[in-house]
Amino acid sequence: MSTVSVDLAILGSGPAGLSAAARAAQRGMSHILLEKTDHLSDTIYKYQKGKHIMATPSQLVLRSDMPFEAGKREVILTNWDKDTARHRINVRLRSEVKAVKGQRGDFQIELADGATLQAKAVILAIGTQGNPNKLKIPGGDLDFVQYTLDDPRAHFDEDIVIVGGGDAGIENALGLADPELANRVTLLQRGPDFSRAKAANVQLLEQAKEQGRLDYITECAPRSLEPGLMIIDTKDGELRLPCNRVIARLGSVPPRQFVEACGAKFTGPDREAFPQLSPSFESTVPGLYIIGALAGYPLIKHCMNQGYDVVEYLAGNTALKPADEPLLEAKFAHLPMRRSVDEWLEFLRREIEIFNDLSPLQMREFMLESDVRFYRKDDRIITRNDVGSSLFTIAQGSVLVEINPEDPSITVPIPAGQIFGEVGLISGRRRGATIRAAGDTLCVEVPRSAALKLMGTVPGVKRRIDRITTERMMKIIFGGDIDPARLNRILDAATLRTLKPQEALITEGEVGFDIYVIRSGSLVVEKNVGGKNVFLSYVPAGAYVGEMALFDNGRRNATVRATVNTEIITMPGDLFKEMLAAQPNTAKRVQEQIANRRRVTDYVEAQKAGFSGVVDMYTSVADFLVEQGLGEATDALLIDETLCIGCDHCETACAESHDGISRLDREAGHTYAHIHVPTSCRHCENPHCMTDCPPNAIRRAPDGEVFIDEKCIGCGNCQRNCPYGVIQMEKTPPKKPGLLSWLLLGMGPGPGQADHDWIDKQLAKKHTEAPKVAVKCDMCKGIAGGPACVRACPTGAAIRVSPEGYLRVAQAAGAEG
């Protein structure tokens, strides 16, 4: 077999790889584009048919020889195929790369089919999909075994076995088990339960089994396969299943292993870590470049620009500025100091301690998402009780923290190079103190998502922020006058742990001296009275528990449980006691708190006998509300069903206020003691929906609303991540005829959400394509008068409440019951 030798080998033909190959072809470099499958851009190829692909961020210009604009999957793929031919890109399909060895000037690339290539430079643009794990049983290579499912509706009346009970397997099984398709679907799971899958998916699966739409078998493993039959080992012995299609969803080998095998290093051991890269995308292996999703850029436009840029750098065009240069220039333009973008980036990296370890490329990325702000003396930077989850860093100057809300003149300074605002970042709670500039001050405001990414990619940053948060929390709780040496000892001894929902932190009756500070999430305190758990109080992030035991010989007198995933700082009790002894002021405050808490427990204890109705009711209503996710809510919609007449005006008003789509489902959801929690956003403290939003389109507004902005690309991650099912993927309906036209002339569908048929018909008439985007409650942000659902309720049944408020609702319900 002859050996091919090229200047540049590009692995992966997604947007990044294609764009790089097109640039190489335009420049007349000898190149080869290697693609594992038999078509280009496999990730996009596997999107569902007709999916609308978006081109965000819209302000970023596209710099590529390949065209790209938002549109249907098919159109984009066809255009890319055409342009690949037009640019005469040298593509080699079905070329899975086994190994890349060597470095600049001398790379050997081994392919799965045995061929070897030589290249002077290599670009890795293989994305993050990885290689699916194969079904390794006799017959596992038969042609009816597949590792993906394109369209469940393409299969009718088949005997299908799905191997693997992760989310992918369960979702495929549910899709194929649609009764209209008349498939007989069986899902096989190795373990005794479905612990890897999301709770919502497992619930749907169990429901489907109950309804007889599909079957699943746990604790089993496929043994062998032959046409029409699969033999399975189960705990009850051998089972023979009719089978004419196997879908194996066994997870995949992450591309990280492959990248590391090439010799490139990552920023850290965590799953979120990315390869270490130079500003020109070069990895720690000279001549090996990494771009696209694998480098940490999930958006198509970024990928394509990088493909172009990296080839330009390779060809010696070092003067080329990245395509995002104008965006960065604009960020710095309003500042009183004049520096070039590169000078700014270097200045900020040097001055701000947590940025010290960042690469210039990471600096660029963070600055794109962050803002630089300049403040004059006494300008307010953050205000106490405002909602905010961004992190501030001081590049120049210093700030003053007003530690006493009554007297703004009492302040604690934070010097240049340090951070502030981290409590909001960690716990999602409102700002604890007002902070103002001490003189001319330059700050970088890093939004929550970027800060979390920073903590994920640079381990040093996470350690520092964790320590600073703990330190500041201690200072806020136990007073700023705490002795620094003692504080340091406490910080060294403090440990961090995470509790799962319902997990007990303290159990009544046990012995223990530790003090717990809640870093994020919340807890409920309960006392066992006559065999029943009576709800005592709700403890939010930023407070502490466990101090009472110090004065009761370590005997815990109540049980404390987490309501949601909760981060706890554990502090040894003896250090705490020492601190109280040394600081009479703090001791006094703690004593007061203890006295308060003791009053409540004593009251409950004393009322034991005549204690049935009222407290029981209160406890169960509070339990119910916490169970419904209100433990992590900041603002939720409740419906008092003693007043609700079921007119659905709340839904109509919601649709009317928001592009014709209602973001709440009144009737769905749970009810207890006539308090109904409809399917509607709770605006969680740490929103689950924000965890994985590629374009960072989900944000928290200054008043606390969690909302989705126009950058949404319709990927559906947030919908899957929301445990309360309040996010829908919907097309934006066209404008309806006005109210009077409907009222007098009967035109259009009238107020409220139009039915899907009407929307589709109108869209077809206009020949416009409406992509599906994520839609959720934004608490009528920016609409005068506040939430339309509440304003439009004719009887006062719909109310919006905060955690403190809903417990009052519970109390009232209890008092009555």
Added chain:
Amino acid sequence: MARGNTLTDRRSGATHESFLRHQNYLYLKLAVALCLVSTVAYIFFSPVPRHNGGTWLGYTLGTISAVLIVWLTALGMRKRAITPGKWSLKGWTSAHIYLGLSLVVVATLHTGFQFGLNVHTLAYVLMMIVIVSGVFGIFFYATIPQRMSDNRAEKSTAQMLEEIAALDNDLREAAQPLASENAIVVQRAIDNTKLGGGVLERLRSNHPKCATLQAMNELKARRKSGGDDLGPILSVLERKGVLLERARRHVRYRALLELWLYIHVPITFALLAALIAHIVSVFYFW
């Protein structure tokens, strides 16, 4: 309604108040004041030859009534035009109820108790029908929601229908081994399941001709004579019967909350027409 009351005491400025108690009975107070002022004026002003709509007090009360009627009608627009701003539909409902009720006094005093077979009295009668139907509405709004909530037990209408359909599937399956004459009975129970329908059927929570009930009775009678094991199918029928009963109650409650509007709204439009006729004729024949 009690819930709303206790809560307002605890949460000053909170929004959790029922429509009847809105802003601490603000509109009830206004309405009572309006009635009192009208009555006092009526008592102390003695026109010659007698009270009627044509005196200055009559005109004043008439104008107030007419303006109120037009404004009360505007609730229909208000609730459909979801505009931004600080309005509350609950406040509108509250005002609609109390000021609407005050018309009983104000408009009656406007008539000077002169009634006859004419367009003027027609307008008055129509207005009273509207008000009486509205009183029924208040009664239903105040009493039905809690019962509806208890009855539906967290299930949405769609879920209830789904469950009934699922039980139909179970019935079909359970009927497979039965003899054909028994299977026909079951099939009839499935085919003739009726929920809702005309006004009277919606208002009734137990259908006298409920196919499920009939099938149950028929099969129970046949069980005594031996043959098929009818136990399983009877238990499914029983479950379906319970579900149907719940669904029918749900339909009934919804109907009660809505049906009074089918009198209230059309008669309001008739009232508007009569009111125009009344005003035009009064000025024409002046």
